[in-house]
Amino acid sequence: MNEDNITTGWDAIEAQMVRLYGTQEPKHYGTMIPYMLGGNDPLDGLSAYKADKPLPHWHIVTFGFSELYEKESKNADYSGFGFELTFRLAREEHEEEPPMWALNLLQNMARYVFNSGNVFVSGDHLDANGPICLGADTKITALAFIEDAELPAVDTENGRVEFIQMVGITEDELEAMKTWSTLNMLEACQKQMPGYITSLSRESVLQDPAVYDAVQKGIERDGSSTGFLFVDQLLWESGQSSQSGKNSAVLTLGAKQAAAVSTLLRGRLLKQRDLILSGQNLQVVLLLGDKSEYEITENNVLLILDTATITELSQVLGPKEAEIRLSAFDDLIIRVVKTNIKDQDGNIVSTIG
Incomplete structure (x- = not known):
């Protein structure tokens, strides 16, 4: 964070995290060289908090998709791209810091948004074409996006900011979302994925007959939301x-x-x-x-x-x-x-x- 600048947008994000985690000091990872000055990482920083409910996990939030300092964009309604990403990743009891691959993944998402101008909204999905953690033996090869249930949108002096949670999913779960609906699919597997916490070791929720049946009935009833x-x-x-x-x-x-x-x-x-x-x-x-x-x-x-x-x-x-x-x-x-x-x-x- 650049202390020489007004930090209105940054402070608004931190205020939401303090509301959830009180005085907990997060693990914070800043960017050495700003992206606008030729740095490799578009995000100014990421903060990771230890959460224990519904299961132990890291709750990581980005700083940089929205306008963190002074208002620069002409759109008065939204701050920057209008959102920040969050990522809830299963945490082992002995872990004191989140894995670097998760932080790199969020920076990769930022590179995509900054380079393409395409934004993420609740209900989106993205095929990673391979493990979201490179080299890992995992079936999690895609991502879905949903509003973070604990972080409602906030109106800052720079405009509105939504908190969009990134959720790791399997290839067949992605296909189910394409052929039905991302949000309906996530709702159908809420019990199997409490808090939509990403775990690299999990199997597909579609192996559960109840979830598979709900998805098939939903597709038949609703058709697909993917146009x-x-x-x-x-x-x-x-x-x-x-x-x-x-x-x-x-x-x-x-x-x-x-x-x-x-x-x-x-x-x-x-x-x-x-x-x-x-x-x-x-x-x-x-x-x-x-x-x-x-x-x-x-x-x-x-x-x-x-x-x-x-x-x-x-x-x-x-x-x-x-x-x-x-x-x-x-x-x-x-x-x-x-x-x-x-x-x-x-x-x-x-x-x-």
């Missing part, structure tokens, strides 16, 4: 007319996203909700219609599917290489290609498909 899915391997090739006839158009997507799209076809389109697939330079909008057809505009494809075609496609679309021809189209191929999962250094660590 937008980023697909990094999304391509469209228009069919070319020639003397010998017209070649088929080709819609290509990666195997990693194919299974999610298959489920979302039922959870969105059959509930009369559209689904948007977005790639680097292409957007595909899928809609339920009376007749299966497609329309093409610049960098956009509108794919209208009738009920029978949705059912057919959802049954054959999966996480494996394939060329799919649908009964309703004689001029369209849906191609599924392998997805290479890479680590932070760009090395391929696994392949899907």
Whole structure:
């Protein structure tokens, strides 16, 4: 914290933590070189508190997504990005400091937000494409976001700040959130994940028959709340007319996203909700219609599917290489290609498909 500056925003965050933990002195981790001066860490600091309920854990809060000092942004309603992240991590009895990987993870989240401008809100989810603790033998490979139950939003002199808790989840839990709802899924497993405390050693809550049944009934009843899915391997090739006839158009997507799209076809389109697939330079909008057809505009494809075609496609679309021809189209191929999962250094660590 820079004592030469007004610390209005910083003080507002600390006041909320004092309300919870009284005089407990947190473990605080500051940043040596400010991000704006070329430092590697966007957050000015992180504080970790020892919490004992409902289970022993570290309660870590960030300082830096919001405006900690003087007001700089033009948005008077929100302070900076309008939130700070919290993370509740299971704590061993002998631990006196939180693990560094957890602090690095929060700084990585900050790099993503600062570089992209995308913010986290309650109900979001994020695939980490591998263990959230690099090199760990854990099934926790993704993150969900929900309002921290003990830290309601506060109005500071710099604007509103919400406290969004980051929750470690497994791959199948992530898929359930995509095909149903992040918040509904978290509510369904509240007993199995008290306080939404992240534990690297836990198994998927979907192994509990009661949770699995609740999720399946919820998907059937509500459909999916995921209307937008980023697909990094999304391509469209228009069919070319020639003397010998017209070649088929080709819609290509990666195997990693194919299974999610298959489920979302039922959870969105059959509930009369559209689904948007977005790639680097292409957007595909899928809609339920009376007749299966497609329309093409610049960098956009509108794919209208009738009920029978949705059912057919959802049954054959999966996480494996394939060329799919649908009964309703004689001029369209849906191609599924392998997805290479890479680590932070760009090395391929696994392949899907």
